[in-house]
Amino acid sequence: MTPEQIKLVQDSFKSVAPIAATAADIFYGRLFEVAPQLRPLFPQDMSEQKKKLMQMIGVAVTNLHQVETIAGAVQDLGRRHVGYGVRDEHYDIVGGALLWTLGKGLGDAFTADVESAWAEAYGLLASVMKDAAAEAA
Numbered sequence: 063m064t065p066e067q068i069k070l071v072q073d074s075f076k077s078v079a080p081i082a083a084t085a086a087d088i089f090y091g092r093l094f095e096v097a098p099q100l101r102p103l104f105p106q107d108m109s110e111q112k113k114k115l116m117q118m119i120g121v122a123v124t125n126l127h128q129v130e131t132i133a134g135a136v137q138d139l140g141r142r143h144v145g146y147g148v149r150d151e152h153y154d155i156v157g158g159a160l161l162w163t164l165g166k167g168l169g170d171a172f173t174a175d176v177e178s179a180w181a182e183a184y185g186l187l188a189s190v191m192k193d194a195a196a197e198a199a
């Protein structure tokens with residue numbers, strides 16, 4: 063990612079952070095609408111899950127400029143996801159729902175540059191998680 067892209071992601075996340083709970087509702091609503099087959103992987107009560115997801119995205123976004131400091135934690139996260147029943151092909155579905163949510167949350171501020179910066183950031187995290195999962199298998 064370029065420094066400009068990192069800044070676009072970090073600045074736009076600041077606009078979403080205050081509405082994190084709503085963003086999480088929109089995200090999971092969208093995810094289970096486009097991929098209802100993923101719903102059984104998650105617990106009945108999603109409230110803890112919503113908090114954890116937004117927290118982890120926050121940590122990742124904050125540290126994008128020094129991604130090596132969180133690489134170990136992201137690898138661990140990827141390995142844990144194998145145990146949740148998550149497979150490689152699920153990552154693109156989740157990425158799509160994430161970008162869609164950002165589009166809803168940011169409105170006009172979700173420019174093409176912001177979108178591709180987020181796609182890069184998510185792709186980076188997802189590939190570290192998938193690589194760690196594959197090595198663990």
Ligand code: HEM
Nearest residue numbers: 100103104105114115118119142146148152153156187188
């Ligand atoms: C960059 C991508 C992702 C991030 C940052 C992320 C983040 C998290 C976090 C922080 C947790 C809490 C538990 C833990 O720390 O181990 C979690 C759990 C979980 N995630 Fe993800 N996740 C990602 C991708 C995915 C994908 C692609 C799926 C596919 C459906 C998924 C499904 C789940 C499920 C099923 C749980 C466990 C819920 C439970 O049983 O409590 N995640 N995720």
